[in-house]
Amino acid sequence: MKKTLLTFVTMCLGLTSQAQSAGSFPVFSQEMRNIASNNTSIKAAHARCLAQSSAGRVGVGLPDPEVEVAYLWGSPETVPGRKNITVSQSLDWCVLLGRQRRLANAALSSAEADYRMTFRDVMGSADETLVSMVYYNRLCKELTQRASHAREVMQMYEKMYERGETSLVELNKVRLNASVSEAELRRAQSERQSQSRQLALLNGGTPIEFADTLYPVSCSNLPPYADMEAALAGSAYMQQAKAAQAMSEAELRLAKADALPQLSVSFEGEYIKSNNYSGVGVGLSLPLWGNNRRRVKAARATAAAAKMEAHDTTLRLSSSLLQLYDEARSLGETAVSLERDMSAASNERLLRTSLQQGQISLLDYLLELSFYYTARTAQLEAERDAQLALSRLRAMFY
Numbered sequence: 001m002k003k004t005l006l007t008f009v010t011m012c013l014g015l016t017s018q019a020q021s022a023g024s025f026p027v028f029s030q031e032m033r034n035i036a037s038n039n040t041s042i043k044a045a046h047a048r049c050l051a052q053s054s055a056g057r058v059g060v061g062l063p064d065p066e067v068e069v070a071y072l073w074g075s076p077e078t079v080p081g082r083k084n085i086t087v088s089q090s091l092d093w094c095v096l097l098g099r100q101r102r103l104a105n106a107a108l109s110s111a112e113a114d115y116r117m118t119f120r121d122v123m124g125s126a127d128e129t130l131v132s133m134v135y136y137n138r139l140c141k142e143l144t145q146r147a148s149h150a151r152e153v154m155q156m157y158e159k160m161y162e163r164g165e166t167s168l169v170e171l172n173k174v175r176l177n178a179s180v181s182e183a184e185l186r187r188a189q190s191e192r193q194s195q196s197r198q199l200a201l202l203n204g205g206t207p208i209e210f211a212d213t214l215y216p217v218s219c220s221n222l223p224p225y226a227d228m229e230a231a232l233a234g235s236a237y238m239q240q241a242k243a244a245q246a247m248s249e250a251e252l253r254l255a256k257a258d259a260l261p262q263l264s265v266s267f268e269g270e271y272i273k274s275n276n277y278s279g280v281g282v283g284l285s286l287p288l289w290g291n292n293r294r295r296v297k298a299a300r301a302t303a304a305a306a307k308m309e310a311h312d313t314t315l316r317l318s319s320s321l322l323q324l325y326d327e328a329r330s331l332g333e334t335a336v337s338l339e340r341d342m343s344a345a346s347n348e349r350l351l352r353t354s355l356q357q358g359q360i361s362l363l364d365y366l367l368e369l370s371f372y373y374t375a376r377t378a379q380l381e382a383e384r385d386a387q388l389a390l391s392r393l394r395a396m397f398y
Contacts (some may be wrong), residue, residue, distance in 0.1 A: 007250075028098045031208055042118060045114070045323075046117070052111035053111060057104055061095065070085075072084065077128055082270060084270050087263055087265075088281075089265055102250045103253075117240055119236070124369045131388055133306065134215055134384075136188060139377075141359045146185075146373060151178050156356070174362065174366075211397045222332070222390075231397060234397075237313055241309060252303045255295045256296055263284055264284075270283050324389065324392055332386045335382040335386040340375060341378050
């Protein structure tokens with residue numbers, strides 16, 4: 001179990017070794033380690049897994065032997081009393097053939113698979129939350145600069161108004177622009193605070209100071225699809241499906257062993273005055289009514305269904321992987337294209353200089369600036385959407 005937990009914590013640093021072989025696919029390493037260690041859902045799932053491991057070992061041994069002692073008084077008085085002693089032991093074929101132990105091992109694998117799914121869910125949620133935190137850190141930084149510029153323009157127009165160089169209508173425009181900029185910043189800060197609380201919840205209630213404005217990997221840096229598809233066999237989904245199939249097969253073998261005639265051996269003694277009798281006995285159940293056959297039939301149907309479900313899981317995972325991979329690649333290309341276009345067409349500083357020199361009107365300045373800010377926000381959102389797609393792709397391998 002310790003080895004399994006170590007493997008899980010290692011997986012929170014990226015994809016499995018097969019997927020990493022063709023290129024790096026990093027995540028927020030330190031934060032993910034902290035969450036993997038502190039998250040209460042993971043701790044509860046770990047405790048439940050240990051409890052199920054202990055419970056699975058119940059019944060792997062033979063049932064306890066039975067001892068019966070009886071004293072029978074004779075009647076009439078001339079008949080001597082009699083003592084009977086019986087020691088019996090039931091022989092469970094499920095235990096003798098190792099079927100019960102195999103079922104216990106399968107139950108343990110199923111418990112570990114459930115734990116792995118809990119781990120995957122938490123790590124996937126943490127990954128997306130951290131991506132959102134980077135986005136809001138970037139957005140708040142951007143909106144802080146916008147609000148600062150809006151205040152500077154407002155102060156410039158207030159001085160111009162005092163000198164009689166502009167009208168109150170123009171001054172009100174820049175005041176409203178500054179007010180809107182401040183409102184957008186406060187809303188983004190509120191959203192960032194909400195994400196920060198979610199991050200603290202994932203970290204077991206302990207806040208995480210997270211001020212990063214860089215994503216861990218470029219939108220266009222994707223490992224080869226073939227390597228990711230090969231790594232899919234080790235994902236939490238497949239482990240759970242395989243564990244369910246192994247569990248149903250173990251239950252089928254157990255049902256078959258349980259359908260055998262039940263055997264018991266015993267030592268019996270009968271002691272009468274001057275006459276003692278002792279010997280061994282053998283008992284055998286007679287499966288006349290078909291209950292065991294029906295149990296085997298039901299177990300066989302369950303095993304067949306589990307095998308079909310495992311195959312279905314494989315197909316669905318392959319389809320989901322391809323869909324997420326294409327989505328991440330497409331969104332990544334969009335984000336890179338927008339970043340390139342924005343870098344080549346940045347007019348913010350030029351617009352401000354033109355306004356200060358009186359080359360454009362205030363209305364033109366605000367309209368052009370609004371257009372630029374809308375495009376810049378779209379770029380940030382495109383990068384976030386691409387990174388969230390990468391996050392969902394990574395989450396398949398936690």
